[in-house]
Amino acid sequence: MSSEYLIEVEDLKQYFPIKTGFFKTTPLKAVDGVTFQIKPGETLGLVGESGCGKTTVGRSILRLYEPTSGTVKYNGEVITDKNMAEHRKNMQMVFQDPYSSLNPRMTVEDIIGEPLDVHKLYSNRKERREKILGLMELVGLNAEHATRYAHEFSGGQRQRIGIARALAVNPKFIVCDEAVSALDVSIQAQVINMFEDLQEKLGVAYLFIAHDLLVVRHISTRIAVMYLGKVVEIGDADEVYDHPIHPYTESLLSAVPIPDPIIAKKSQRIVLSGDVPSPMNMPTGCAFRTRCRYATDKCAEVCPSLADKGNGHMVACHNR
């Protein structure tokens, strides 16, 4: 069974039980019914404010958390606990913090070699070493770095090690969980260019989670905007950036700093009032209605679902 899409996420829900009383637990709805698809070799950018469930989506797809409900399909095949062990070869992850995501007691060679060890992808020591050196060259590390420990490297180099580790099993899909957020701007540019080069060379698809909107626009083919565990808008990158429809996306994009002060003075910033509601106590209907300028009575009753506004640009809003 094969399909047009590499990854299909359908109605993915991830609730965490939180103890609120002695015997009572309340579910924290970190991800609440997320649906999207990723084609082979495509990059889907996932944006949203802190705590909206971006990282949880990435981790649930890779089954680092057991999803509460919903399915994830790889190449049309539903992923279960049983076949996930096999699929870990196809789906990998690059982590946000290059400082804590590398084991301080392992050499670079062992860190990159770990996926090879786990999946037994070599027949002898020599082949293992050759593969590791090949990966290091691919991400721009010198062969002499192989015997060093992670703490001896700079942030950018560490992130390269993390990327080499993800590439070791030759995956078709990589979740980049804020992979450039912890790096300074010049290193960010290097790493992003490397991501693009690797996509060209190896044809991998990315789920690129970030909160730097300009970075996401640069790298993504399509973009999904999340708010409180739900996808509120999804579409082609330029389409979403140039013609945002959902009021949340509008305000999010208006917050992007503009490098030209003359244009910046003219542009109007949409400031949201109030705070993000607690995901343990969500508003009825549309989650965004408490802060929305267009909110009507209908918003409090019916939760809007994603509707196509043309060109595959899907928006979840009653009023736009």
Add this chain to the structure above:
Amino acid sequence: MAEQMEKNSLKKNVLSAQIDLSKFNFDESSFEKATEEEKRQQDVMSESTTFFKDGMKKLMRNPLAVASIIVLVLILGVIIVAPHVVPYSYSQIISVNGKRDKTAKNLKPFEYSENELKYMEEGGKVFPHIMGTDSQCRDYFIRVVYGTRVSLSVGLFASILVLIIGLLYGSISGYLGGKVDLIMMRVVDIIYSLPDMLVIILLSVVLNETLKPLLEGTILQKLGVNMISLFIVYGLLYWVGMARLVRGQILTIKNNEYVLAAKATGAKGGRIIMKHIIPNCISVIIISTALQIPSAIFTESYLSFIGLGVQAPMPSLGSLANTAREGLQSYPYKLIFPAVVICLIVLSLNLLGDGLRDAFDPKLKK
């Protein structure tokens, strides 16, 4: 020209940190090409130091730790070499010229018996009794050496036993977490609350009877049933501290992102514990094992002292001290020798453990 320069300097903001390049005269000769060696020096990173090397360096800078290493090495050297050099045995009466010497009773250090003096006058050679002899005409030095051998090996093996049980139990409890952790830790709490000395005495009495027929005819019999039961008792009671320590360490380490990364690559629980979690808390474990050895030696000495330790004629430091108690008024040195050795071992192991903790604990970094 001068006017123009004045104009330039006027344009510049007074507070600007920009260097006015017009004040310098640059030409071709101002710059030198970097040599190949200089280029290479730029590439070389600082020397690779591992966590272990760094810790050892710090340990060697601690005078107390170095002194205790020296003392321990000396004691180890003596107990390994002495039995091959000294012609006496720990269990046999001293014999002179092939005859048992009944006059060599309760000699003072470096004193010779009547028979020995006679033999030396005839031209024979007698090895001096460095620590004198005991009431049964046995050389006391060799008995202290064997006693130290027994005590040290008890300490070492008992700590290794504690290490293995505690490490396994603690890592499983900490890694699985949740309800498993809850139940496993309540078991630890119960064992922790038992009065340990009382349990040790009761258990060694019971185990003595049950183990005796089992050990008949094996090498272990020579060591004595008491010793084996001591290991078992020690292993049963003292692993709880280690298990708690390991669990606590694992709880903090397992939330690190590199453990999550290992899970994402598909690593199983056993591999994650062995490759990621244990190496990151090994320093704490080594230190606590080093501190466990003196405690085991102390327990052994205590048990031997009250008569539940090694089987006679095999000496241990505790049983030597116990025998010395009887003639304490006339021969006080017989208590002093084993007591000093116990003190030296326990003190130096404690100091070494402290030194290891200071050297390897990253939180204590200056």
